[in-house]
Amino acid sequence: MIPSRLRTPNPHLGAYYGIVTSAFVSLIIILAVFEQLGWGRLLLAQCMMLVPLALYLLIAVGSRTFEVEDYFVSGRRVPPVFNGFALAAIAVGGVGFLAYTGTVFFLGFDALAIGLGWTFGMLLAAILFVPYLRKAGSYTLPSFLGHRFRSRGLRMAASVMQLPPTAFLVVAEIKIAALIAALFLSISFSIAVLVLVALIAAIAILGGMRSLTWTASAEFLVGAVGLTVVVTTVSIILTNVPAPQLTYGEMFSSLHNAEITAGLTPLVPGGLATALPGAMPAPTVKPFLQPFGSLGPMDFATLFLSLALGTAALPSLLMRSGVTSSIADQRRSTAWGLLFVALFVMTVPAIAAFTKLIVFRDIALASASSLPVWLTELADKHLLQAADANGDGAIGAAELLIGRDGIALALPWAAGLPYVPCLLMATAALAIALAAAAAHLFTLAASLAEDLYRVLDRGQALPRLIAAWAAIAACSLAAAMFLMIAEVDPLKAALTAFAFAGASFFPTLLLAIWWRRCTKWGAFAAMTAGFLVMLGELVFGGMLGFSNAGFTTSLASLIGALLGLVAGVTVSLYLHKPSQGEDDYYEEMRDPEGEAIYDRAQARTAAQAAARASAAAEAAPSR
Amino acid sequence: MATEVPANQHPARDRHQLQTLILAITLLLTALLAVLVVIASATWLNRYGFVHFPLGFYLLAQGLLIFIVAVAFWFIRIQERIDLARSEREGLG
Numbered sequence: 001m002i003p004s005r006l007r008t009p010n011p012h013l014g015a016y017y018g019i020v021t022s023a024f025v026s027l028i029i030i031l032a033v034f035e036q037l038g039w040g041r042l043l044l045a046q047c048m049m050l051v052p053l054a055l056y057l058l059i060a061v062g063s064r065t066f067e068v069e070d071y072f073v074s075g076r077r078v079p080p081v082f083n084g085f086a087l088a089a090i091a092v093g094g095v096g097f098l099a100y101t102g103t104v105f106f107l108g109f110d111a112l113a114i115g116l117g118w119t120f121g122m123l124l125a126a127i128l129f130v131p132y133l134r135k136a137g138s139y140t141l142p143s144f145l146g147h148r149f150r151s152r153g154l155r156m157a158a159s160v161m162q163l164p165p166t167a168f169l170v171v172a173e174i175k176i177a178a179l180i181a182a183l184f185l186s187i188s189f190s191i192a193v194l195v196l197v198a199l200i201a202a203i204a205i206l207g208g209m210r211s212l213t214w215t216a217s218a219e220f221l222v223g224a225v226g227l228t229v230v231v232t233t234v235s236i237i238l239t240n241v242p243a244p245q246l247t248y249g250e251m252f253s254s255l256h257n258a259e260i261t262a263g264l265t266p267l268v269p270g271g272l273a274t275a276l277p278g279a280m281p282a283p284t285v286k287p288f289l290q291p292f293g294s295l296g297p298m299d300f301a302t303l304f305l306s307l308a309l310g311t312a313a314l315p316s317l318l319m320r321s322g323v324t325s326s327i328a329d330q331r332r333s334t335a336w337g338l339l340f341v342a343l344f345v346m347t348v349p350a351i352a353a354f355t356k357l358i359v360f361r362d363i364a365l366a367s368a369s370s371l372p373v374w375l376t377e378l379a380d381k382h383l384l385q386a387a388d389a390n391g392d393g394a395i396g397a398a399e400l401l402i403g404r405d406g407i408a409l410a411l412p413w414a415a416g417l418p419y420v421p422c423l424l425m426a427t428a429a430l431a432i433a434l435a436a437a438a439a440h441l442f443t444l445a446a447s448l449a450e451d452l453y454r455v456l457d458r459g460q461a462l463p464r465l466i467a468a469w470a471a472i473a474a475c476s477l478a479a480a481m482f483l484m485i486a487e488v489d490p491l492k493a494a495l496t497a498f499a500f501a502g503a504s505f506f507p508t509l510l511l512a513i514w515w516r517r518c519t520k521w522g523a524f525a526a527m528t529a530g531f532l533v534m535l536g537e538l539v540f541g542g543m544l545g546f547s548n549a550g551f552t553t554s555l556a557s558l559i560g561a562l563l564g565l566v567a568g569v570t571v572s573l574y575l576h577k578p579s580q581g582e583d584d585y586y587e588e589m590r591d592p593e594g595e596a597i598y599d600r601a602q603a604r605t606a607a608q609a610a611a612r613a614s615a616a617a618e619a620a621p622s623r
Numbered sequence: 624m625a626t627e628v629p630a631n632q633h634p635a636r637d638r639h640q641l642q643t644l645i646l647a648i649t650l651l652l653t654a655l656l657a658v659l660v661v662i663a664s665a666t667w668l669n670r671y672g673f674v675h676f677p678l679g680f681y682l683l684a685q686g687l688l689i690f691i692v693a694v695a696f697w698f699i700r701i702q703e704r705i706d707l708a709r710s711e712r713e714g715l716g
Contacts (some may be wrong), residue, residue, distance in 0.1 A: 109665075112683040116658060119691050123654060126695055127647050131702075245685065249675030289680060291666050301662050328703055335695040342688040349684050514644070590640055592706040593713075 007077040007325050017082075020055070021221050027051055028229070032420045041419055045184040048423040049430060052222055053199060056434070059218055060203040060211040068464055071208035072139040072446065073322040076596070078213050080329045083320060084336025085220035086213055086435070090316050091118055091341050093169070094176030094433020096348075097223070099279075099491035102404030104352035106277040108288035110295045113303040115345030120304070121311025122341055126334035129312065132513045133321035134330040135589050137596025140443070141315045141505065142451040145527075147598065148512050148589070149520035150581050152455050157524060159451035161504045161531045162315050164538075166444040168497035169316065170479050172490040173437035174200075178483070179405065180430045183381055184423060193483050200438040201476035204445065205469050209323060212438055219435035220340075226428025231347060234354050234415045244350035251357050252289060258360035259287050262397035267293035275299070279489045281385055281401035288356055299552075306554035309561055310498025313505035316436075316443040327592050355407050358414040363395045371395070374413045383410050405490065441479070445471035496538065499553045503530030503560030511568045516586050522572030526564040533560030635712035642705045646698070654694050658687055 010016075031044055065071055078086075092100075096118070104111040138144035142162060146155025178192035185192070203211050235244035238251060264287050275294035286293045292300060311317065324330045362372045368388035378384050383406030389399045402410075408429060412421040449467040454460060462470065482488075508527040511518040537556035578586075588597050595603075661668070665679030673681045 109680055109683070112680075116683060116687060119688050120654065120658060123691050123695050124651065127651060127698055246674065249681070252675065252677075289669075289677060291669060291679060297662055297665075301659060304658065304662070328699075328706075331699050331702065335692075335699055338695050339692050342692050346685050346688055587636070590643075591636070592639075593710055 007075065009077045009079045009325075013079065013082065017217060017221060020059075020218050021225060023055070024052065024222055024225055028225075028420065028424060031423075032418065035418055035420050042186055044419060045186075045423055048420070048427050049181065049185060052218075052427060052431060053434075056203065056215045056218060056431075057199065059215050060206045063211040063214045064206040065208065065210050066465060070210045071465055071468065072450075073137075074208075074210040074213045076137075076323060076599075077325050078323040078333075080324055080333035081336050082213065082217045083323055083330075083333035084340055086216035086439070087122075087317060087320060087334065087337030088340035088344070089216050089220045089223065089432050089435035090320075090439045091122060091311060091314075091337065092344050092432060093436030093494070094173050094180075094429055095169075095436075095490045095494040096344070097227075097429040097432050098176055098180075098405040098408050099494070101348050101351050102402075102407040103277055103491065104348050105356055105402070105407040106282070106284055106404060107275065107286055107294050108352070109291045110275070110286070110293060110300060112349070113295070113300045114307055115348060117304045117307025118311050119338065119342050119345055121308040121314075122317075122334065122338040124308060124312035125317060126331060126338060129318060129509050129513060130321045130334045131327045131331055131592070132589050133318055134324070134327045135592070135594075135596060137322050137598035139319075139322065139598070140447045140450050141318050142447055145508065145512060145523060146451070146455075148582070148585055149523055150579065150585075151520040154520050154524055155451050156455055158505075158508075158527060159447045161527055162447055163444065164534075165310075165497040165500040165504075166315055166440050166447075167479070168493040168500070169440040170437060170444060170475070171483055171488050172493040172497070173433050173440060174479055175483055175488050175493075176405065176490050177430055177433035177437060180409075180426050180433070183409075184426050190484050193480050196434065196437075197476045197480040200434060200441055201472055203438050204442045204472045208442065208446070208465075208468065209320075212442055213323060216435040216439065219431040222431040223428040223435075224340075226424045226431070227344075227347065230412050230417070230421050230425045230428075231351055231354075233417060233421065234411060235350070237415055238354060238357070244354070245346045248350040248353045251353055254361070255288055255353060255357045258357055258364060259397070261364040262360045262400075264397050266290045276491065276495075277404045279404060279491070281382075281403045283398045283401055284356070285397070288353060299554075302552075302554045302558060306502055306557040307495075307498050309502030309506040310500075310557065313501045313509055314498065315447070315501065315505065316439045318509075319443050319446070320439075322596065322598075351408055351411055355411045355414055359400070359402075359410075360397070362414070363400060366395070368393050368395055374416065378406070378410050378413055381406070381409075441472065441475055445475045448475070496534075496553055499537075499557035499560075500531070500534045503534045503557045503564065506530075506561050507564035507568055510565070511572070513589070515569075515572075516583065517572055517578065518568060519572045519575060519578050519582070521575050522568045522570075525571040526568030528564075529567040530557075530560035530564035533557075533563060635709050638712070639705060639709035642708075643702065646701055646705065650694055650698050654691055657690060661687060 031048055035044055069075055100114055103114065133144060136144050136147065138147055142155045142158035145158045146152060174193060174197060177196050178189055181187065181192040181196060182189045203215050231244045232242045235247055236242050239247040241247045264284065267286050267290065295303065321330060324333050366372055371386060375386055379386065383403050385401040386395050387399055388395060409426055412425055446468055449471040453467050504527050507530060508523050511526055512523055533556055537553060661682045665683060668679035668682065669677035671678040
C-alpha cells in the first residue's frame with residue numbers, strides 16, 4: 001500500500017477543469033448568440049441546464065470506482081484547492097445561494113449573522129477538528145467516534161443522531177434544485193424531484209466520494225462562473241465598476257430614498273421565531289441598513305453562534321476530512337473552502353442590495369396600470385406578486401409580495417438583462433444545490449451502510465460497496481417521496497439541521513479530540529444531551545409555546561451544546577477512566593506525523609490475512 | 624551533563640500539544656471576541672463610514688470575513704511550524 005502522503009494527484013486536473021470552465025463559458029456565449037437569432041426560451045433553458053447536468057453525469061461515469069478506499073475517501077489524493085471547491089459548495093449549497101440571498105433582501109443588516117456564522121464555523125472546524133479527523137482517517141464521523149472510544153454502540157448511536165441533520169439538508173437542497181428545474185424547464189415539481197434525485201443517486205453510486213469530489217468541483221466552477229458573470233454585469237450597469245462587493249455601498253443613499261418612497265419605515269426588534277422570512281411570497285417590511293430591526297443584538301449573536309457550531313460539526317463537511325494526502329493538505333483545503341465561502345458571503349449583500357434598489361426604484365416610477373415588463377415576467381414565474389390593493393394608483397412595499405427564494409434569480413430580470421443571464425443564474429444555483437444535495441445524501445447513506453448495517457450484521461452478507469449502493473438508493477427514494485407529500489421550507493430545514501449538528505456533535509467532537517480524559521460514556525452523554533434538547537425543541541417547541549417565549553431553534557442549539565459539554569465532562573469524570581486503547585488512540589491522533597490510523601489498521605489486517613493464507617498454502621502440500 | 628528522559632515522559636509531544644492548544648485558543652478567542660465586539664458596537668460604528676459603507680455594516684458584511692480568512696491561513700503557517708518543531712525534536716531524541 002502506498003503511503004497517502006506519497007500519492008500524487010492527477011497532474012492534468014488543472015487542464016481538465018480549465019476545459020470544463022471553458023466549455024461552460026462557450027455554452028453561455030453560443031446560447032447568447034442563439035437568443036439573438038430568435039431561439040425559444042424553453043429550448044435555451046433546456047440547453048443551458050441539461051448540458052451541464054449531462055457533463056456532471058459524464059464526470060461521475062469517468063470517475064466510477066469499485067475500490068473501497070476510492071469510494072469512501074477518494075483515494076486520499078484530492079488536491080487542497082479542489083477539496084476547497086467541494087467544501088464551499090457543500091457549506092453554501094442551494095439554500096445559501098437562494099434562501100440566504102432572499103433573507104438578506106428581506107432583513108438586510110440583520111441577516112448578516114447567517115453568513116458570518118458559516119465563515120466562523122469553517123474556521124472552528126479547520127482549527128479544532130479537521131486535522132485530527134484526517135489523522136484518524138475514519139470514513140464517517142460516527143466511525144471516528146466508534147474507533148476513538150472502541151465502542152460499536154457509540155458508533156451506532158452517532159449514526160442515528162446524524163440522521164436528522166443530514167436528512168433535513170438532503171430534502172432542503174433537493175427542494176431548491178427541483179424548484180429551479182420546475183421553474184425554467186416547464187416540468188412539474190414531482191418530475192423535477194424524481195429526475196434530480198435519480199441524477200445525484202447515480203453520481204453517488206458510481207464513484208462515491210471520488211465522483212462526488214470531481215462532480216462537485218465542476219459544479220462549483222459552474223456556480224462561480226454563473227454568479228460572477230451576472231453580478232459583475234449588473235454592477236457595471238449600476239455603478240460602472242466591475243467589483244460588486246466594493247461598489248454596492250455607493251447605492252445605499254439611492255436605496256434608502258427608494259425604500260422611503262415605497263413606504264418602508266424602521267422596525268422595532270422582534271423575536272427570532274417571527275423574524276426569518278418564510279418561503280411564501282411576502283411584503284418587505286424592514287429597511288436594508290437598519291441595524292437590529294428584526295433581530296436584537298442577542299438574537300443576532302445567538303443565530304451567529306448556532307450556525308458557527310453547526311457548520312463546524314456538520315457531518316457532510318467533516319466527512320471530507322480524509323480525502324487529501326496529508327494533514328497539512330487537509331488544513332489547507334479547509335482554508336481554501338473558507339476563502340470561497342467568504343467570497344460568496346461577501347457577494348450576497350451586493351445581490352440583495354442591487355435587487356432591492358432596482359425593484360423599489362422601478363416601482364416608485366411606475367403607475368399600477370403600467371408596471372415594468374420584468375415585473376410581469378417575474379409574476380408569471382410566481383417569483384413575486386404586485387397588486388394595487390389600496391387603489392392609490394401606485395404599488396407600495398406592502399403591496400409587493402416577493403418570494404424569498406427567487407431574489408437571486410430575479411436580479412438579472414430586474415436589471416433588464418437578456419434571458420440567457422437569467423438562465424445562467426439559475427444554472428449556477430442548480431449546480432451548487434446539486435453538489436450539496438449529493439454530499440448530504442452520500443453522508444447519510446454511507447453512515448447507514450458503514451455504521452449501522454456493518455455493525456449490526458456481523459456476518460456482513462452484503463459487501464461494503466453493495467451495502468452503500470443499497471443505502472443510497474433507499475435514502476434517495478425516501479427523500480423523493482417525502483418531498484412529494486410534505487411541504488418543506490428549505491431555509492428553516494437547513495437552520496434546524498445546523499442546530500442539530502451543533503448541539504449533538506460539536507461538544508462530542510470537542511471532548512473526543514481535545515480532552516484525553518473523555519470516555520465513551522462521556523461522549524455518549526454529550527451527544528445525547530444535545531440531541532434530546534433539539535428533539536424536544538423540534539417536537540414540542542410550537543406546542544408548548546417555547547417559540548413565543550424566545551426559545552428558538554438557535555437558542556435551543558446553544559443550550560443543547562452547553563448541556564452536552566457539561567454532561568460529557570461530568571459523566572467522564574464520575575465513571576471509569578479511559579482504557580489504555582483509548583489513551584493510545586488519543587496520542588496517535590494528536591501526532592501530526594505518520595499514516596492515518598485507520599489505514600494502518602487496515603494494512604495490519606491485510607498483512608495478517610496474507611500471512612495466514614501463506615501459512616495455509618505452505619501447510620497444504622505437506623498434508 | 625546530559626540528563627536521561629524517563630520512558631513515560633514525552634517532552635516533545637507535551638510541548639507540541641501545549642503549543643497547539645495555546646494557538647487554537649488564542650486564534651479562536653481573538654476571532655470570536657472581534658465578532659462579538661463588532662455586533663455589540665455595530666450601531667455606534669455605523670455613525671462612521673468606510674468606502675461608502677456604514678462601518679458597522681461593512682465590518683459584519685466583509686471586514687470580519689477577511690479577518691477570519693486571514694486568521695485561517697495564518698493558523699496553517701504557525702501550526703506547520705509547531706508540527707515541524709516536534710518532528711525535529713523527536714528526530715534528535
